[in-house]
Amino acid sequence: MARNFLRNKNLMEFLWIFLITYVAYGAYLVFSQERITYQPTPQDFATCAELVHVEQVTYEGTRMYFKDNGPHVVVLYHGNYGSACDRAFLAELFEEAGYSYLLPEYAGYSNDIVKPSHERIKKDVEHVTAFLKEKNFSEVVVVGESVGTRFATYHVSLAPPQKLLLISPFSSLTDIAQHAFWYYPVSFLMNDPFDNARLIGDFPGKVVLLHGEKDDIIPLNLGQKLFDGLATPNKDLIVIPTAGHNNLFAFPETWQVIRDFLK
Numbered sequence: 001m002a003r004n005f006l007r008n009k010n011l012m013e014f015l016w017i018f019l020i021t022y023v024a025y026g027a028y029l030v031f032s033q034e035r036i037t038y039q040p041t042p043q044d045f046a047t048c049a050e051l052v053h054v055e056q057v058t059y060e061g062t063r064m065y066f067k068d069n070g071p072h073v074v075v076l077y078h079g080n081y082g083s084a085c086d087r088a089f090l091a092e093l094f095e096e097a098g099y100s101y102l103l104p105e106y107a108g109y110s111n112d113i114v115k116p117s118h119e120r121i122k123k124d125v126e127h128v129t130a131f132l133k134e135k136n137f138s139e140v141v142v143v144g145e146s147v148g149t150r151f152a153t154y155h156v157s158l159a160p161p162q163k164l165l166l167i168s169p170f171s172s173l174t175d176i177a178q179h180a181f182w183y184y185p186v187s188f189l190m191n192d193p194f195d196n197a198r199l200i201g202d203f204p205g206k207v208v209l210l211h212g213e214k215d216d217i218i219p220l221n222l223g224q225k226l227f228d229g230l231a232t233p234n235k236d237l238i239v240i241p242t243a244g245h246n247n248l249f250a251f252p253e254t255w256q257v258i259r260d261f262l263k
Helices: 002-031 033-037 085-096 118-135 148-158 173-180 196-200 220-229 252-262
Strands: 055-059 062-067 072-077 100-104 139-145 163-167 206-212 235-240
Touching (some): 002 033, 062 085, 062 118, 072 085, 085 100, 085 252, 139 148, 196 220, 206 252, 220 235
Parallel strands (some): 139 163, 206 235
Antiparallel strands (some): 055 062
16 A cells, blocks of 8 residues: 555655646746747848958948848848848859849848847848839849748738748748747747748748758758648749758759749
């Protein structure tokens, strides 16, 4: 009898510890969504050596690297880690294809004094579209990478470009969270679902989705889900075999897809 009592007592103590830990970690996830999503590095916007030859523009508080090469422009919304400066290698590709380019830096990144947030970065997108409207480019191409695909699709909802390229895209942030934290009812916990298909809506321009087959951060099935949800028939999903999330640009096929898209 005493042994059974101790066994039951130990079981109850374990269950209480598990429940408290589960609830506490869930609360951390709820209140730290933006801290988890955005991971800037301390690179300084004003001292990007790779983009020292381009104009540094601040428009309505949004910082951007801008190179004017003519009437066609590519806008790049980068991923959640690092900075716009880290994507200078893509700026070189845009310039090689004969495009002007605009690389907005997110609020809270590159030694900004504020913290990054969904709403602040959405404001950056609004400022980008206003800046482009003033410049009156004849063609606007939008490229989004990883979490940046969310801001690329928000750009589409505000001011539809001629073409859209989404690299390592996803259907919604809720789906990513469900993949990573499958043991929580994340659909009830997200404060911004990042529904990319809804934001793209009935966009009539060309849409290309580029994804690594072995991506374990944003799995291919989430890119496929976004692709399947797009209303436009003018769409392509291109999968790079054996490529993951962080090594996608190590594959020559990735570069060729982007070059072909920019033609």
